[in-house]
Amino acid sequence: MKIQVENRLRGSMPKIGIRPIIDGRRGGIRESLEEVTMEMARNAAHFLSENLRHSNGLPVECVIADTCIGGVAEAALAEEKFAREGVGLTLSVTPSWCYPTETMDTHPTRPKAIWGFNGTERPGAVYLAAALSAHNQKGLPAFSIYGRDVQDIGDTTITPDVQQKLLQFAKAGLAVAVMQGKSYLSMGSVCMGIAGCIVDETFFQRYLGLRNEYVDMTEFVRRMERGIYDQEEFERALAWTQENCRIGAEVNPEHLQRTDEQKAGDWETVVKMALIARDLMIGNPKLQEMGYGEEALGRNAIAAGFQGQRAWTDHFPNGDFMEAILTSSFDWNGIREPFVLATENDTLNGITMLFGHLLTDAAQIFADVRTYWSPDAVERVTGYRLTGKAENGIIHLINSGPAALDGTGRQTAGGAPAMKPFWEIGEEEVRACLEAVKWCPAVDFFRGGGFSTDYTTQAGMPVTMARINLVAGLGPVLQLAEGYTVELPDEVHDKLDQRSNPTWPTTWFVPNLTGEGLFKDVYSVMNNWGSNHGALSYGHIGGELITLASMLRIPVCMHNVPEERVFRPSAWTAFGGMDPVGADFRACQAFGPLYGKA
16 A cells, blocks of 8 residues: 655644754864764754654654854854754753853744753753753743763763653654644534533644634535535545445434435445545645635644534534544555544544644544443443453543544554554554444434444553643643553443444543552542543653643643653743642743743
């Protein structure tokens, strides 16, 4: 299958700016440090470029300042180059003492970090501390990177602890930079009174740097009725769907079942919906050839949501196929970057999915946080006692119809189930995902028909469930829970699944417990979750989410990430280092949203 590596949005990909900082005193001091400092910058650039990709598969580029920066004039020259090259975040590196306020990065919104070499020949740590102090005093938070062990001045090795911080900072910083100026597209409005669907433009613009775009769902009707989609691609997509999408159980009572003719028409409709939603998000040059120049442009949407219920689904086939296939890493055109498309236009869960995608490069699972099953309740209903990772209870994550097909867990990494960046997925893994899914005729309250995505996620995946919520008087907060997927014996799964809806995708989730507070048990995690929805990412990425949230000034109200993986700007310590949660809230309030207060 073809693998599509491309930037499908308007705007070039952000680059990482590397700032080699030097002691500007001439007459032997600067001269002795020139090559060492520039080599440190080159090593950092090489390491980041070799170990990072953008979520669309394109390589991450680093831009090094033309000269070492020993004072304000050279800082200005570097800034001019960075503006010209499209730098979205900066890393300042130095092995020695330098003049902090004369050499610092003063860009008001760009994520920034300083790597001070831990060596004794020159006091790089002294510069690091002084520069961070200057950043904090001027209200420009910066991340501190400082190796644990002393190295010799000529040692070019990047130690593992420094590597981890470089990658965590850079990946989160790239996420911040790539969002800026893009759009969130609301297709429809508020679904069934769910508050997360309400578009808070202040949040999108001030915290994320995103535009808000809107279309009514009648735009789907217009484009379907007037043929405003690629006709050739539709035929190819429909044929692919008929060949690869297995039909599942019909659970509706006989008097509510749709005829074979109606179901055939529904398949045509849902495939057209997928094409139209994609075109609305990113445009399609084929539409220009057809005489639809405006429609060909799209909305430059890095994420979107579809309202569906009930204004659409009471009359038309539901959006489940559209949402499931677009959020997957493959379709009839081959293997490609998954789209971020939120069920029920839950904008806040859509943005959480976007965070997860930009940090992992992989597809995301949209899910209802549906039910906490205690061990006693499971045993009462099924006669089975939960064991292993599930012994303390499980959370039933089940979306009302769709979820990314990657969520089946039929991809592998190191022999274990995984959800991988699309460029690492093989054809056999695509087939395995497709074969693990059944498309069931939609249940009775989807009165317009359609097909829901039925699968069960394989056990053994490390995952992170996350969610952004908005709270009056506080603003946005992020909560997250790292844990694992588990599986139940088939007969146990069926008894529990039948109590909800057997035609929808299920992920059985177990959070990692700490024995205290919000993570003292599984019930506490469920009981303190802030919404009916959550986004599930592959991997334990809680530390990366915390880093990204701190860049955007979104406090984290709930997490189970070990202290050693929490990485925030150095200023956060000053807001109460002995109370990290409270310090996070105070720092975010003091600095305000990244792009300014309303």
